[in-house]
Amino acid sequence: xxxxxxxxxxxxxxxxxxxxxxxxxxxxxxxxxxxxxxxxxxxxxxxxxxxxxxxxxxxxxxxxxxxxxxxxxxxxxxxxxxxxxxxxxxxxxxxxxxxxxxxxxxxxxxxxxxxxxxxxxxxxxxxxxxxxxxxxxxxxxxxxxxxxxxxxxxxxxxxxxxx
Amino acid sequence: xxxxxxxxxxxxxxxxxxxxxxxxxxxxxxxxxxxxxxxxxxxxxxxxxxxxxxxxxxxxxxxxxxxxxxxxxxxxxxxxxxxxxxxxxxxxxxxxxxxxxxxxxxxxxxxxxxxxxxxxxxxxxxxxxxxxxxxxxxxxxxxxxxxxxxxxxxxxxxxxxxxxxxxxxxxxxxxxxxxxxxxxxxxxxxxxxxxxxxxxxxxxxxxxxxxxxxxxxxxxxxxxxxxxxxxxxxxxxxxxxxxxxxxxxxxxxxxxxxxxxxxxxxxxxxxxxxxxxxxxxxxxxxxxxxxxxxxxxxxxxxxxxxxxxxxxxxxxxxxxxxxxxxxxxxxxxxxxxxxxxxxxxxxxxx
Numbered sequence: 001x002x003x004x005x006x007x008x009x010x011x012x013x014x015x016x017x018x019x020x021x022x023x024x025x026x027x028x029x030x031x032x033x034x035x036x037x038x039x040x041x042x043x044x045x046x047x048x049x050x051x052x053x054x055x056x057x058x059x060x061x062x063x064x065x066x067x068x069x070x071x072x073x074x075x076x077x078x079x080x081x082x083x084x085x086x087x088x089x090x091x092x093x094x095x096x097x098x099x100x101x102x103x104x105x106x107x108x109x110x111x112x113x114x115x116x117x118x119x120x121x122x123x124x125x126x127x128x129x130x131x132x133x134x135x136x137x138x139x140x141x142x143x144x145x146x147x148x149x150x151x152x153x154x155x156x157x158x159x160x161x162x163x
Numbered sequence: 164x165x166x167x168x169x170x171x172x173x174x175x176x177x178x179x180x181x182x183x184x185x186x187x188x189x190x191x192x193x194x195x196x197x198x199x200x201x202x203x204x205x206x207x208x209x210x211x212x213x214x215x216x217x218x219x220x221x222x223x224x225x226x227x228x229x230x231x232x233x234x235x236x237x238x239x240x241x242x243x244x245x246x247x248x249x250x251x252x253x254x255x256x257x258x259x260x261x262x263x264x265x266x267x268x269x270x271x272x273x274x275x276x277x278x279x280x281x282x283x284x285x286x287x288x289x290x291x292x293x294x295x296x297x298x299x300x301x302x303x304x305x306x307x308x309x310x311x312x313x314x315x316x317x318x319x320x321x322x323x324x325x326x327x328x329x330x331x332x333x334x335x336x337x338x339x340x341x342x343x344x345x346x347x348x349x350x351x352x353x354x355x356x357x358x359x360x361x362x363x364x365x366x367x368x369x370x371x372x373x374x375x376x377x378x379x380x381x382x383x384x385x386x387x388x389x390x391x392x393x394x395x396x397x398x399x400x401x402x403x404x405x406x407x408x409x410x411x412x413x414x415x416x417x418x419x420x421x422x423x424x425x426x427x428x429x430x431x432x433x434x435x436x437x438x439x440x441x442x443x444x445x446x447x448x449x450x451x452x453x454x455x456x457x458x459x460x461x462x463x464x465x466x467x468x469x470x471x472x473x474x475x476x477x478x479x480x481x482x483x484x485x486x487x488x489x490x491x492x493x494x495x496x497x498x499x500x501x502x503x504x505x506x507x508x509x510x511x512x513x
Contacts, residue, residue: 007479014207014478021206028210 040148042121043104045135047143048095052116055090059108059117067101068108069094097140099125099133120146180273187262191420191465192413197224198466199473200416207477231412234405239302242402247300251403251410253293258417260286265424266341268434268457269449279340280332283425284325287380290418291317294389297411298399309398312484313389316379319491320386324376326499330369330506331362331429340425344433345446351439359437363430368502370430372495377422378472379491381415385479388487419469427464434461 029036038044055072071094076086109117120143127133135143171179201223205212213220238247264279266272276282291314298310332338335346350360363370379386390398400411427433434457443449482490 010478011474014474017209018203018206021209021211026206026210030211030214 038121038123040121040151041119042123043106043119044121044123045099045119045125045143045146046097046102046109046140047118047120047147048137048140049116049118049144050092050095050137050141052114053092053095054114054116055092055095056113058111058113062107062111064105064107065101065103067098069096069098092137095137095140097135099135100130118144118147120144121148122146184259184262184273187265187267188258188417188421189413191424191462191469192417193224194466195416195420195469195473197221199469203470203473204477228409231409232406236407237402237404239402241302243300243302246296247402248407250293250297250300251407251414253296254290255410255414255417257286257289257293258414258421260289261418261421261425264340265421265428266344266434267461268454269446270451271434271454271457272341275341276339278338280328280338280343280429283340284321284328287418287422288317288321290414294399297403301399301402303402305395305397306399306401309389309391309395309401312395313382313399316382316386316389316487316491319488320376320379320495323372323491323495323499324380326496326503327366327369327372327376328429330366330499330502333503333506333510334362334365340428340433341446344428344435347432348435349438349443349445356437356439359432359435359439361430361432366430366502366506368498369506370426372499372502373426373429374468374471375495377426378475379487381419381422381472383419383472383476385475385482386487387481388484391481419472420465423465423468423472424461426468427461431464431468433464434458436460 055070057070060066060068060070070092072090072092074088075091077089079086106119109119122143125133125135197220201212201220213223216222216226238244261283263273264276264283266275294313294317295310298306298308298313301307331343335343337343337346347361348359350356352358352360352364382389389395390400395401400408403411434453436453438444438449441450
């Protein structure tokens with residue numbers, strides 16, 4: 001008997017939600033017809049800025065799923081100043097992320113010391129074949145266009161310069 | 164109207180009755196599934212439900228039926244095949260037997276059975292056999308547990324249902340469902356006959372007990388212990404697929420509709436409108452158009468009652484097995500016995 005007010009309240013919640021859905025619309029989105037804009041920091045897909053990558057392998061080694069494949073070789077680049085020694089640079093041959101394995105933890109983006117990896121909020125890249133989820137260097141580079149500008153820092157969060 | 168029926172040959176009458184029975188079972192079942200299971204449940208969870216098949220997903224049910232029909236007819240290796248195959252049919256046949264006694268209008272009935280209430284309560288328990296058979300024949304421990312739970316639950320909740328109906332029978336003084344309808348609509352409340360005398364007013368306790376027992380008989384949440392999906396996979400339905408599952412599914416929602424029809428007859432005045440509105444005095448003086456309007460009134464009342472059943476289903480979590488049995492034996496049955504005593508005392512007093 002003591003439980004009856006609670007039971008009636010429960011019925012009221014479901015009925016209220018029903019009326020709200022009918023009058024104001026549902027909380028859900030009819031996906032293929034209309035799309036939600038993901039939040040700016042959404043973890044959709046990882047983009048690669050190839051020029052920044054030094055193939056240091058930190059991302060591949062820290063990946064919990066071992067879904068990043070990197071191959072590279074060393075090359076001699078012309079010297080910066082006339083008369084200098086040719087520089088040795090790391091050339092990236094292969095940079096693949098297997099999105100069939102990736103668990104979207106973002107550790108690779110965090111550990112990258114040269115800002116070569118970025119999160120993009122794009123999420124529509126499902127494939128009929130699982131092998132096609134292996135995104136190669138070119139495809140990861142294309143995702144760079146979808147990476148949003150980093151949001152402004154909060155007030156007072158600017159780095160204080162040394163005096 | 165009766166003359167018209169007599170002029171049709173017997174075989175055509177039987178054919179019409181069979182077709183009418185199929186319509187009376189499948190039409191409410193389909194409507195209930197679309198309106199309540201697909202749409203109302205979705206709205207209560209702040210989503211839209213099926214929207215792709217047909218306008219507002221209204222053809223979704225046909226898509227689902229098509230999907231079930233093309234599935235392979237699987238049965239477990241150690242199952243008792245014959246029994247396994249007929250179990251869903253037994254469950255569905257109880258629904259068809261039940262609808263045979265429901266009056267839809269002054270002349271629109273399948274059988275005008277004197278002991279209609281008795282018959283309805285008796286055949287409604289046939290489905291227990293089907294469920295128990297399904298649980299046993301599946302050769303699966305989850306199915307068996309589900310079947311046993313269902314049997315225990317249905318037997319426990321049949322008692323309060325029968326006892327709740329006895330109050331109505333005492334008040335109407337008849338077990339004929341047609342005459343129960345007439346008694347309500349021809350009745351009056353202390354001389355005022357603008358509303359007839361629907362028994363929901365005098366038998367409100369009986370109505371509440373009956374609806375709770377119906378909820379349990381249909382194994383709808385909060386009484387869905389027999390098919391508790393988090394512990395028993397799907398109870399006695401675990402091993403069924405394809406069109407045998409479809410038959411269980413139709414049986415579940417068609418029975419919900421038929422029980423709501425019977426509840427509307429017992430407590431809400433069935434197909435009738437208060438006779439005083441049109442100056443009718445007895446069942447013979449009712450105009451013929453009631454045979455068309457009556458089923459529509461019944462359908463409206465059925466939808467109202469099914470709305471309550473489904474509303475409760477979508478709102479509450481599941482009873483534990485011991486709570487469920489305790490609720491039946493320690494609360495509902497004593498309460499319905501008290502209701503019967505009070506009804507008989509008042510019947511004699513007035």
